[in-house]
Amino acid sequence: xxxxxxxxxxxxxxxxxxxxxxxxxxxxxxxxxxxxxxxxxxxxxxxxxxxxxxxxxxxxxxxxxxxxxxxxxxxxxxxxxxxxxxxxxxxxxxxxxxxxxxxxxxxxxxxxxxxxxxxxxxxxxxxxxxxxxxxxxxxxxxxxxxxxxxxxxxxxxxxxxxxxxxxxxxxxxxxxxxxxxxxxxxxxxxxxxxxxxxxxxxxxxxxxxxxxxxxxxxxxxxxxxxxxxxxxxx
Amino acid sequence: xxxxxxxxxxxxxxxxxxxxxxxxxxxxxxxxxxxxxxxxxxxxxxxxxxxxxxxxxxxxxxxxxxxxxxxxxxxxxxxxxxxxxxxxxxxxxxxxxxxxxxxxxxxxxxxxxxxxxxxxxxxxxx
Numbered sequence: 001x002x003x004x005x006x007x008x009x010x011x012x013x014x015x016x017x018x019x020x021x022x023x024x025x026x027x028x029x030x031x032x033x034x035x036x037x038x039x040x041x042x043x044x045x046x047x048x049x050x051x052x053x054x055x056x057x058x059x060x061x062x063x064x065x066x067x068x069x070x071x072x073x074x075x076x077x078x079x080x081x082x083x084x085x086x087x088x089x090x091x092x093x094x095x096x097x098x099x100x101x102x103x104x105x106x107x108x109x110x111x112x113x114x115x116x117x118x119x120x121x122x123x124x125x126x127x128x129x130x131x132x133x134x135x136x137x138x139x140x141x142x143x144x145x146x147x148x149x150x151x152x153x154x155x156x157x158x159x160x161x162x163x164x165x166x167x168x169x170x171x172x173x174x175x176x177x178x179x180x181x182x183x184x185x186x187x188x189x190x191x192x193x194x195x196x197x198x199x200x201x202x203x204x205x206x207x208x209x210x211x212x213x214x215x216x217x218x219x220x221x222x223x224x225x226x227x228x229x230x231x232x233x234x
Numbered sequence: 235x236x237x238x239x240x241x242x243x244x245x246x247x248x249x250x251x252x253x254x255x256x257x258x259x260x261x262x263x264x265x266x267x268x269x270x271x272x273x274x275x276x277x278x279x280x281x282x283x284x285x286x287x288x289x290x291x292x293x294x295x296x297x298x299x300x301x302x303x304x305x306x307x308x309x310x311x312x313x314x315x316x317x318x319x320x321x322x323x324x325x326x327x328x329x330x331x332x333x334x335x336x337x338x339x340x341x342x343x344x345x346x347x348x349x350x351x352x353x354x355x356x357x358x359x360x
Binding site: 028029169171189192193211213214218219221 | 239245247275276279281287
């Protein structure tokens with residue numbers, strides 16, 4: 001379980017998150033959605049213990065988030081932070097050495113499912129190959145919380161489909177929770193249990209996806225557009 | 235993704251409708267095992283929790299039954315399947331009649347149209 005208690009995060013004079021309180025339950029796939037600059041990445045990084053609140057608390061399973069939270073939280077960055085000369089296998093070994101919950105066998109299965117050759121060097125992989133490999137490494141951890149920052153961004157539709165199928169095949173929702181940010185809402189919507197809409201660093205709304213459809217006959221994309229409608233864009 | 239969904243209707247209901255159609259068409263026969271929740275989730279690109287909800291709902295309606303440790307199976311109760319078949323038929327007829335009534339057709343005209351119907355143009359050319 002993830003809890004935000006009156007969390008504010010400022011970067012200098014810029015407020016990225018403004019007094020956010022919410023609770024995310026276990027065993028769900030949750031989308032954090034909003035325009036660029038709405039606070040999505042900040043939200044994930046606070047859970048990952050990569051940055052800390054200016055005010056308020058972030059708790060994971062009742063425990064205040066510190067750097068050590070990486071035991072429980074797998075964080076998939078939208079950036080690449082790997083050595084070009086490393087092979088996929090080298091990285092697999094690296095992950096196994098860093099995380100006790102990393103399952104090498106599972107990683108191999110996911111890489112095979114995603115059709116990634118472990119002997120390839122990172123720099124030899126296409127952007128789509130890297131995107132899939134990163135997902136494979138994140139999913140191979142038995143971490144209770146998986147955070148994914150824009151996992152589909154900039155990838156072609158075939159790669160996006162392969163990633164979505166990989167996620168559904170290998171996530172263990174009995175034990176894991178996924179929180180992801182994305183702009184590819186149409187494609188991700190069938191994956192989501194819940195959506196949290198951020199706007200200007202605050203939670204504009206939070207919905208259960210099927211309930212939204214049932215009671216408002218509205219899709220997540222439409223809802224997001226409505227939330228942002230009429231707002232001046234810089 | 236793998237399958238398109240109507241954005242204004244809960245996904246669990248849309249998957250339920252697809253399964254119901256397969257059962258009524260006898261594509262999935264009485265007593266046949268359904269794909270596991272995971273298989274179905276991968277096939278449709280849908281959250282496994284949603285598929286679980288679909289299966290629970292179908293079970294509540296008596297259309298499928300879950301046997302512990304074995305999986306989910308289409309009911310062997312022919313009466314339940316027959317009722318489902320009737321219900322789907324009535325739903326479609328109700329839609330048809332509503333649409334036709336909106337256009338001002340009488341019931342007699344509708345019946346005449348159905349009797350003389352030879353499929354849509356593409357079908358007619360075959």
